[in-house]
Amino acid sequence: MVNFVGAGPGAEDLITVRGQELLRAADIIIYAGSLVNPKLLEEANADCRIYNSAYMTLDEVMKVMIDADRLGRRVVRLHTGDPSLYGAIREQMDRLKEAGIPYQICPGVSSFCAAAAALQAEYTLPAVSQSVIITRMEGRTPVPELEQLHLLAGHGCTMVIFLSVGMAKKVQQELLRGAYSGDTPCAIVYKASWKEEQIVRGMLKDLPQMAFTHGIRKTALIVVGECLGEDYELSKLYDASFTTEFRKGTKV
Known part of the structure; x- marks a missing residue:
């Protein structure tokens, strides 16, 4: 075995x-x-x-x-x-x-989960993003044509980008061709959960500089999306007026 x-x-x-x-x-x-x-x-x-x-x-x-x-x-x-x-x-x-x-x-705990923990972030926020795209930038290894980064970026949801921090400028250019703006929140998480873990937060317009300033060229994830921002709606699941299988909602 x-x-x-x-x-x-x-x-x-x-x-x-x-x-x-x-x-x-x-x-x-x-x-x-x-x-x-x-x-x-x-x-x-x-x-x-x-x-x-x-x-x-x-x-x-x-x-x-x-x-x-x-x-x-x-x-x-x-x-x-x-x-x-x-x-x-x-x-x-x-x-x-x-x-x-x-x-x-x-199975094991993926680094994209460890990155969320490090960022103290929830990838799926009501009225912000209900989807997470896990992908990478095309480099020496190609990606399928329909999975080019700018096409995936058209959804505007939370994205976790593997194996790409060394191409931060290209990543930025591809994301800006999609639904993100220069002011979209983003983060670089280097070696999530290791003792050497490092978190760099900023805006998409600053992504290449973020990587350069902190000397991060590999072993890091790029997280981008409004899930890293401040605005969101409260979950319906715990709304007092929301009826579930386990409790009856109250009228407001």
């Missing part, structure tokens, strides 16, 4: 209980060394063999997994955040399926 485990956004105590138990039981751990907090590896048992996938190709990763499984070893593939977001797990799962090796996924 191969277990894909979400390591969480960075802080070692934000891995799930299940993920921690799988780490402790593993005979082999292959971890994303450029992003996963190395303190998590302290959970491994003394006999566990640990591989850093930052120095490995897909073929090399798969050989370790397949060889280990054939020897009856328990394998953990430790990915940053939640494996379903930019985790490149589909190609690994397809190879395992071809080899007849069972696998399962243990």
Whole structure:
């Protein structure tokens, strides 16, 4: 069995209980060394063999997994955040399926959740934004034509942009082609939940300067949208006049 485990956004105590138990039981751990907090590896048992996938190709990763499984070893593939977001797990799962090796996924806390916590923000505010777009800027890796950033920006909802802070000027230009203005609130969250966490708040018109001034070139999220502003409506769910399955609303 191969277990894909979400390591969480960075802080070692934000891995799930299940993920921690799988780490402790593993005979082999292959971890994303450029992003996963190395303190998590302290959970491994003394006999566990640990591989850093930052120095490995897909073929090399798969050989370790397949060889280990054939020897009856328990394998953990430790990915940053939640494996379903930019985790490149589909190609690994397809190879395992071809080899007849069972696998399962243990979800993790994504950095976009940790960023909201750091910002003390609610992405989905009544009358402001009821949708969150998680995406990235096109760089060396292309994005589908219909997912160009300026097209997604046309919705004007909350956006959390991964893997793009090093292209902050291009991100700004694309967002301004959409529904956002230069005065739209935005933030850069560097290494959300890590000890080195840094938050930079401002307006979209200042985004490139925000990144430059603070020397942030990678390992950060860009959050943009009016959810970071001051105006919103109260939730209907807790409105005294709102009837739900559990209580009857009162007339005002």
